[in-house]
Amino acid sequence: MARLTINGETRDIDVDPETPLLWVLREQAGLTGTKFGCGIAQCGACTVHIDGVATRSCALPVSAVEPSQQIVTIEGLSEDGSHPVQQAWLALDVPQCGYCQAGMIMAAAALLNSTPKPSDDDISAEITNICRCGTYNRVRAAIKLAAETASASQKG
Amino acid sequence: MNVAILSRRKFLIGTAATAGGLSLGFHVPFVTQAQESVLPEVNAWVLIRPDDTVVIRIARSEMGQGTLTGLAQLVAEELECDWSKVTTEYPTPGDSLRRNRIWGNFSTGGSRGIRESHEYVRQGGAAARLLLVAAAASLWKVPADECSAANSVITHASSGRAVTYGAVASLSAQMPLPANITLKTPQEWKIAGKPLPRLDTRDKLIGKQIYGVDLTLPGMLNASIKACPVFGGKVVSFDAAAISGMAGVRKVVQVDETAVAVVADTWWQAHFALNALPIVWDEGPNTNVTSETIASMLQEGLDAENAVVGAAIGDARAALGGDAKVVTATYSFPYQAHATMEPMNATARYTSDKCEVWVPTQNGETSLAAAAEASGLPIEQCEVYKLHLGGGFGRRGNYQEYVRQAVRLAKEFPGSPVKLIWSREEDMLHGAYHPVTQCRFRAALDASGNVAALHMRISGQSILWPLRAEVRETGRDPAVFQGLNDGGTEGAFGYTIPNLLIDHAMRNPPVPPGFWRGVNLNQNALYVECFIDELAHEAGIDPLEFRRKLLIDHPMHLAVLEAVAERVGWEKPAGNGIHRGLAQIMGFGSYVAAAAEVSVTNGQLKIHRIVAATDPGHIVNPAQAERQVEGSFVYGLSACLYGECTINGGRVEQENFDTYEVMRMDQMPAVETILMPSGDFWGGVGEPTIAVAGPAVLNAVFAATGKRIRQLPLKNNSLGV
Known part of the structure; x- marks a missing residue:
């Protein structure tokens, strides 16, 4: 049994404690927005936030997550897609196949939390998710747009 | 994209709907509310609800390339509907079969989605518009040609009457089919040809887009599979008892001669148990096959007497004899994995009289055929529901083994859906790999630096060999000569x-080859464009000027090259430490070129800037075309810089992204795209540019270092002093 706080809701889930968090989210919690890509924390498709930190959930046993820790998935990033990162992604029409994009968005949102005005080098260093369709330049542009929007709305 | 299945069935016309075994009572749990209401079908392509929302049916598959939006634009253009009310859905291959393939080809590959269906989808939209107008005219009892349609509203100007499409949609289906359909010219387009946002973006930003791996059905079981990692190997035995007590495990199934799967309540349980399952393999006849033995096999083909001729002009062999100055170089291109972000998967449900499959597929019809084959049921009793693809790149078209596997697993649990997801390791070990080839050039340069003769010998693998009997009988695979054809509209x-002599000695190692985004154009362009650069250097002529002379009879090839040269500033000095390279090719019916700016510092390559130009004749959505061109550099440069499946012991050595490197954000150069559609023809967009990515960069690397990279990938070559 694992007690987890997912998108603000505390849930008791009957699962083997060694099960990776990714599969608990997808199969027990029914949150399939977080994707399986590699299983070894290489590609980033499974990125979620744990206490605000971008975390690759595919190689993290659920037992390593405390009940008090806040897990946020793409479904919980905002209620209606209104997070500045999602809005920037929409404005620039970033996704192609879209499979990696939930992980990209979660990684980007965490980056902007810790570094509100990331430089190109910050983005290159922190966004190491794999995209095979080739959205990297639009991901970069959308992160910058989200940073501008967030800072403008804070000033306003 | 709706994943509606039930509701549209209600409106199948004529005998189609009476065929046995249709799952009229079936509900996909995530069907949205609207599909349960009446959806009047105007014709096969267009359904319009009373609230004027339009559903456009698209037979080709969306895998990121934007074809869903582009094809919908073409239908909507002729339909004269309100674009803001357009959604799309996939017709099923089973429905298509029952309706005499009314939606045409489902195959989504070869950059053909738009270029081969633009005409009939536009006709579908135009016919729907004429039916709607006819319905309004009959209501008003006026001649149809006095009515006009625009933005989902039909107007009879002289009487001032107007009605929206939704109000006459039901009636329109009863109107006689229009006899004459005149399509608009592209110059008249208002929706097509415009850089509209994709229709499928929003769901992808909030985790709601359902991919194959995300499907959940009531009572669904989950499976993970392991096939013998050695090509040609088989299962000898496995110890099911060793894992039968593990949590969630339902059954251990030998799926076919080569593979074993565990079926469990959840996928993780299945996969965890599978990894603990003792399996004894007969590794078969290929255990001595390595990358080195394959390279030797291909090397022999470079000198072989027998070869199939692709193009022959004049007498190249004679012209290369005597005292001509001959330049020689040998290139090679390794196996590549598709590495779609979403691993292969399929979900199947089998009963004694029905087999249903849910699958992200590039070709719903080959999926349907695979379902029929594996289920043993007549194809009329099988159905395929297409789901969104997390990448395709050619892997999900011809080879539907995951469908056959899922169906075989479902047969073990009649009535229960079984979802099979391959692990990343399974995905990389059992690909349909970009084939291996080597290429030897011999060219004669005359005293003025003209190319008097060229012999290009390709040795290596045929993608069509396993697929087509005539290729096996003749040893001739026309696809090998992609981009090297003597004329034609596909790749001259x-x-x-x-x-000129271009020939091919077919050598087929026991590693399954497949169509891989860009296919054979990739290595052919890389070989030719790098070697042309070598010849320019040997002749002491600027690479652009050298190509200008050689492209004298092909102004459209030259036009895209000139465009990138001008934009990159070829005639002007590059920045400090920056070096440039060029490449051009024609493929998939389009003309493409690239220019690269790179620097090499302490042996480290940095790609600063790419300029790409493409002339695909017509462009249906410039914003999506731009994304395809830009993305081509990620796929093409990943292959050029890192991509390599090495073979040892008859198996692929790379099992995951830790050893199969691909390009990431920090290596991505800026890409400037020049779209220059010249009209009069329809070329593809999704693939051709991949082919110029590698050679433009490699030619720039030569300019920077004086080193010719002839054995791919680049990572195996030192760029240091």
Whole structure:
């Protein structure tokens, strides 16, 4: 049994404690927005936030997550897609196949939390998710747009 | 994209709907509310609800390339509907079969989605508009040609009457089919040809887009599979008892001669148990196969007497004899994995009289055929529901083994859906790999630096060999010569050389080959464009000027090259430490070129800037075309810089992204795209540019270092001093 706080809701889930968090989210919690890509924390498709930190959930046993820790998935990033990162992604029409994009968005949102005005080098260093369709330049542009929007709305 | 299945069935016309075994009672749990209401079908392509929302049916598959939006734009253009009310859905391959393939080809590959269906989808939209107008005219009792349609509203100007499409949609289906359909010219387009946002973006930003791996059905079981990692190997035995007590495990199934799967309540349980399952393999006849033995096999083909001729002009062999100055170089291109972000998967449900499959597929019809084959049921009793693809790149078209596997697993649990997801390791070990080839050039340069003769010998693998009997009988695979054809509209060789011989010695190692985004154009362009650069250097002529002379008979090839050269500033000095390279090719019916700016510092390559130009004749959505061109550099440069499946012991050595490197954000150069559609023809967009990515960069690397990279990938070569 694992007690987890997912998108603000505390849930008791009957699962083997060694099960990776990714599969608990997808199969027990029914949150399939977080994707399986590699299983070894290489590609980033499974990125979620744990206490605000971008975390690759595919190689993290659920037992390593405390009940008090806040897990946020793409479904919980905002209620209606209104997070500045999602809005920037929409404005620039970033996704192609879209499979990696939930992980990209979660990684980007965490980056902007810790570094509100990331430089190109910050983005290159922190966004190491794999995209095979080739959205990297639009991901970069959308992160910058989200940073501008967030800072403008804070000033306003 | 709706994943509606039930509701549209209600409106199948004629005998189609009476065929046995249709799952009229079936509900996909995530069907949205609207599909349960009446959806009047105007014709096969267009359904319009009373609230004027339009559902456009698209037979080709969306895998990121934007074809869903582009094809919908073409239908909507002729339909004259309100674009803001457009959604799309996939017709099923089973429905298509029952309706005499009314939606045409489902195959989504070869950059053909738009270029091969633009005409009939536009006709579908135009016919729907005429039916709607006819319905309004009959209501008003006026001649149809006095009515006009625009933005989902039909107007009878002289009486001032107007009605929306939704109000006459039901009636329109009863109107006689229009006899004459005149399509608009692209100059008249208002929706097509415009850089509209994709229709499928929003769901992808909030985790709601359902991919194959995300499907959940009531009572669904989950499976993970392991096939013998050695090509040609088989299962000898496995110890099911060793894992039968593990949590969630339902059954251990030998799926076929080569593979074992565990079926469990959840996928993780299945996969965890599978990894603990003792399996004894018969590794078969290929355990001594390595990358080195394959390279030797291909090397022999470079000198073989027997070869199939792809293009022959003049007498290249004679012209290369005597005292001509001969330049020689040998290139090679390794196996590549598709590495779609979403691993292969399929979900199947089998009963004694029905087999249903849910699958992200590039070709719903080959999926349907695979379902029929594996289920043993007549194809009329099988159905395929297409789901969104997390990448395709050619892997999900011809080879539907995951469908056959899922169906075989479902047969073990009649009535229960079984979802099979391959692990990343399974995905990389059992690909349909970009084939291996080697290429040897011999060229004669005359005293003025003209290419008097060129012999290009390709040795290596045929993608069509396992697929087509005539290829196996003749040893001739026409696809090997992609981009090297003597004329034609698909991929004409651009260089005029008086004595030219391009031939192929087929050598097929026991590693399954497949269509891989860009296919054979990739290595052919890389070989030709790098070697042309070598010849320019040997002749002491600027690479652009050298190509200008050779492209004298092919102005459209030259036009895209000139465009990138001008934009990159070829005639002006590059920045400090920056070096440039060029490449051009024609493929998939389009003309493409790239220019690269790179620097090499302490042996480290940095790609600063790419300029790409493409002329695909017509462009249906410039914003999506731009994304395809830009993305081509990620796929093409990943292959050029890192991509390599090495073979040892008859198996692929790379099992995951830790050893199969691909390009990430920090290596991505800026890409400037020049779209220059010249009209009069329809070329593809999704693939051709991949082919110029590698050679433009490699030619720039030569300019920077004086080193010719002839054995791919680049990572195996030192760029240091």
